[in-house]
Amino acid sequence: MDLGLSGKRALVCAGSKGLGRGCAEALAAAGAEIVLNARGAEALEQTAAELAAAHGVPVTPVAADITTVEGRTKVLEVAAAVDILVNNAGGPPAGVWTEWHHADFLAAIEANMLAPIALMQALVPGMQDRGWGRVVNITSAAVKAPIAQLGLSNTARTGLTGFVAGMARQVAGSGVTVNNLLPGIHATDRMVTLDGPVAKAEGISLEAAAAKRAATIPAGRYGSPADFGAICAFLCSAQAGYIVGQNILVDGGAANQTL
Numbered sequence: 001m002d003l004g005l006s007g008k009r010a011l012v013c014a015g016s017k018g019l020g021r022g023c024a025e026a027l028a029a030a031g032a033e034i035v036l037n038a039r040g041a042e043a044l045e046q047t048a049a050e051l052a053a054a055h056g057v058p059v060t061p062v063a064a065d066i067t068t069v070e071g072r073t074k075v076l077e078v079a080a081a082v083d084i085l086v087n088n089a090g091g092p093p094a095g096v097w098t099e100w101h102h103a104d105f106l107a108a109i110e111a112n113m114l115a116p117i118a119l120m121q122a123l124v125p126g127m128q129d130r131g132w133g134r135v136v137n138i139t140s141a142a143v144k145a146p147i148a149q150l151g152l153s154n155t156a157r158t159g160l161t162g163f164v165a166g167m168a169r170q171v172a173g174s175g176v177t178v179n180n181l182l183p184g185i186h187a188t189d190r191m192v193t194l195d196g197p198v199a200k201a202e203g204i205s206l207e208a209a210a211a212k213r214a215a216t217i218p219a220g221r222y223g224s225p226a227d228f229g230a231i232c233a234f235l236c237s238a239q240a241g242y243i244v245g246q247n248i249l250v251d252g253g254a255a256n257q258t259l
């Protein structure tokens with residue numbers, strides 16, 4: 001299917017690896033030019049070169065911490081007038097609710113709520129002026145089905161979800177759609193950091209911990225960045241213009257709910 005993205009420009013944040021990379025790859029495969037961000041320059045430049053070579057589109061790497069004002073300023077110097085924004089950043093650490101301090105909550109809210117809101121504030125007005133735009137925020141399945149040990153993530157991402165619910169409907173009339181994509185368990189570095197402690201606690205290998213977790217997912221496996229990226233690219237497509245303010249689970253059926 002032609003997604004109508006040839007010649008569009010996309011900013012993909014936190015995209016040198018994992019789900020962000022999956023989104024960048026699918027957008028590049030659909031013909032979009034990419035501004036690709038992550039902190040570590042080496043992996044970022046390698047990913048940018050691989051995507052450009054594989055898909056024949058310009059991919060411009062910008063190494064910066066997207067959760068800081070300085071980092072966003074650096075990225076926006078290159079990505080001032082993009083058509084597509086994929087918001088993403090690393091997730092907060094797991095822990096115990098009694099042990100999180102004020103500063104822990106502020107850090108999570110800064111990274112996973114205020115940073116994507118700031119980028120939407122910077123880029124969506126231009127999309128509105130041009131009459132077309134797409135925003136996809138990578139959040140988490142935890143927004144719909146909370147994961148207690150990821151309470152910092154539950155908190156910050158639910159705040160972003162509330163913001164998007166109102167704002168998406170304010171901008172939809174100017175051709176801009178804003179939606180959230182909610183990953184369940186996907187095979188990325190992030191999952192290794194979550195499976196590692198389980199393996200240690202249970203005295204089993206990392207592979208055994210992952211297999212045990214995969215067995216709890218109706219699809220019987222972890223998702224891949226490619227699974228996730230394909231849905232991101234569809235949400236950014238010309239065809240998806242009537243999907244507004246939605247929270248779309250990509251979790252292999254893991255959240256046991258009717259709606």
Ligand code: NAP
Binds near residue numbers: 018019039186
């Ligand atoms: P990942 O494999 O660890 O990849 C994270 C990517 O983001 C890397 O490219 C990393 O590069 C970049 N990054 C991290 N912090 C950044 C920052 N402050 N500024 C710019 N780039 C940054 O993670 P993932 O699994 O793709 O997860 C992506 C998001 O989805 C996270 O918020 C995660 O919590 C959430 N999520 C993931 C899953 C899952 O199953 N994987 C499930 C639910 C939610 P650098 O380190 O070089 O910056």
